[in-house]
Amino acid sequence: MRNIFFFLMISAFASAQKIETIDLSKSIKDGKNSIKSITVIDQRGNQEIGMVMYHKDEVKVIFENNASKDIQDWFYKYNPSRGNNDMVFLLEDLSISEDKKEKYSIGKLELKASTFIKKEDGYHFMDRVDTVATVSSRTTPYLAQSLARKVTLILTDLFKDSYKATPWELSISENEFSDYASVLKEKLSILKANELKEGVYKDYYSFFTHNPEPGFTLQANDKGIITKAVKGDEKAAIRYFYAFVYKGIAYKNIPVGYTEIFKDDKGVFIEVTKAELFPETATTGVTIGAAAGGLIGGVIGAVIDVSLSGKRKNTVGPKVYLDPFTGNYVLPEDFGKTK
Incomplete structure (x- = not known):
């Protein structure tokens, strides 16, 4: 009887926790076919993205596998023909949270990521996104779905802007990635x-x-x-x-x-x-x-x-x-x- 009760409790918790997977299916084709390979570095200290509520259910936002694999697979899916440059995609922050008000909630997305080109003398900065996006439950009750979609759109824009960007002449070494902003500012x-x-x-x-x-x-x-x-x-x-x-x-x-x-x-x-x-x-x-x-x-x-x-x-x-x-x-x- 005790085991049955425990099983029912676990089942109830599982049913209350739902999943929203970030759908990386939007095209990020490189029209110039300039990128040969991509390396994704997930620099986040916490690999969990976060969760928001849908009525009484917690909805956890996740990648299908993990950030590094999914972003890398995403790029190769839309870029079968490639060029000569080696890109490094640095994911610095990706977190989702919810601010609960009296009659509604605000879902909040924080996202920071940068791109680099690897050359013989080091890594050259290309572009960066550092932003916060919010969604109100007054607009949509599907906060998790809306925030997950925003992740895709923001990363899509970063890729497309990076294809057009001219790499900085200034370079950093691989062991400077964790503090690249301070290193480059000094230069x-x-x-x-x-x-x-x-x-x-x-x-x-x-x-x-x-x-x-x-x-x-x-x-x-x-x-x-x-x-x-x-x-x-x-x-x-x-x-x-x-x-x-x-x-x-x-x-x-x-x-x-x-x-x-x-x-x-x-x-x-x-x-x-x-x-x-x-x-x-x-x-x-x-x-x-x-x-x-x-x-x-x-x-x-x-x-x-x-x-x-x-x-x-x-x-x-x-x-x-x-x-x-x-x-x-x-x-x-x-x-x-x-x-």
């Missing part, structure tokens, strides 16, 4: 420079490695607002560059013009408000990835014409750091909140 020239090189920087990598576009000079209008970068007969609006340095001061283009870039022991940052960084009236841009607590946010699309807006007004805003591995914003936890 970034912009963080060590006492004097900044005048000119325009086409992207975040050229800015952080302190390599302005050769031959360009900055042009201001009659109000003293920097509007163009000029190289002979070539002229380009300043808004099309990631950043620029004028008279020894670095500036970052943002949707409402441009703002000064500062530096401290944590990195480089700008001081902006949420309205300046993600203006609701800016029909020329689309806000993506806006997040908090050290998360990444960014704006895609054209910014407002700097010749009309110019240097933004000197309003006080919190520190928003620039991520040297993506060029995106690292937003403080309370960004945009009023006290």
